[in-house]
Amino acid sequence: CELTVRSAVTIITHEVHPVSPDHLKYKQPSIINGRKDVVTVTPWLAPVVWEGTFDPDLLNPIYKAQNLSIAASVFAVGKYIKFLRDFLETAELHFFVGFNVHIYVFTDQPKAVPQVKMAAGRQLSVRSVPSAKRWQEISARRMELIQELIEAELHGNNDYIFCLDVDSKFHGHWGVESLGGLVAVIHPGYYKDDRSVFPYERRPLSTAYIAPGEGDFYYCGGAFGGHVGEVQQLAKTCRQNFRDDAEREIEAAWQEESHLNRYMWINKPSKILSPEYLWQDFKSREPEIHIIRFSGVVKNYAEIRPNI
């Protein structure tokens, strides 16, 4: 697992300074006034994105000039196909509007993929995947398929990728402020908790093990992303570690989410997205959440999953 450790220098050298169009008009920045109710930078100096920390009038022109392409992967296997229409329709309204977006749908029912009208510059591709008997397998196998997708198709064609749960909808702007080398989303369920109660994998036998007193945040398995090269590394490592665990007959507490948390503990994300970027519909709104951008729908697990 420690093979995954790469020096922070590799990540920092990826970052190119932003170039602004000349004479761009936008609100004057301040280092005095701004969000005071939340932390907007990690101890390793990665920004934490909250509403009010970025200016789309400044960011959009900077990124527009780069002619970026953003991929998104979403899996809709078995009964989860029913979530796909809302996911796709709301992505049209909120997810990287005005940019080149390529959504890859992985499903065992290609014919059931809904026809959703997409704006110019946006496209959808459907990939067939077999079904599986256990939801844990479907969820964890995403890492393997994401790695293969990046290696087979994305290098050179897409700059960034986000990997998203299908049982969710967009409700608000999700755009270029979310881009970064390695991007993690803070899980909405644990961000006020002490790390001792995070549901990390706690058995030392697993490659996803995180010891008591370790860990930064609890990140979501349902949304993560970054440069395609970074996500390839992440997916490859998590897939390999999941397999190594399987050989020892151990499955991490939250499957690929546990492996992702282990990966992000060593490979610190270069940008962190606040829980605005993955909320849950059943949770009541908290005062620091000024906007909900993406949120998991309420679902009946017993009814939609192939196993309990």
Ligand SMILES: CC(=O)N[C@H]1[C@@H](OP(=O)(O)OP(=O)(O)OC[C@H]2O[C@@H](n3ccc(=O)[nH]c3=O)[C@H](O)[C@@H]2O)O[C@H](CO)[C@H](O)[C@@H]1O
């Ligand atoms: C919001 C969030 O962070 N959710 C994570 C959480 O539980 P969740 O309860 O959100 O997991 P889930 O049931 O939504 O499964 C994750 C994803 O796998 C796909 N799927 C799953 C089952 C199935 O029968 N068909 C299918 O297509 C689908 O894209 C779904 O969104 O923990 C899981 C651990 O395994 C994943 O890390 C999820 O991403």
Ligand SMILES: [Mn+2]
């Ligand atoms: Mn989910």
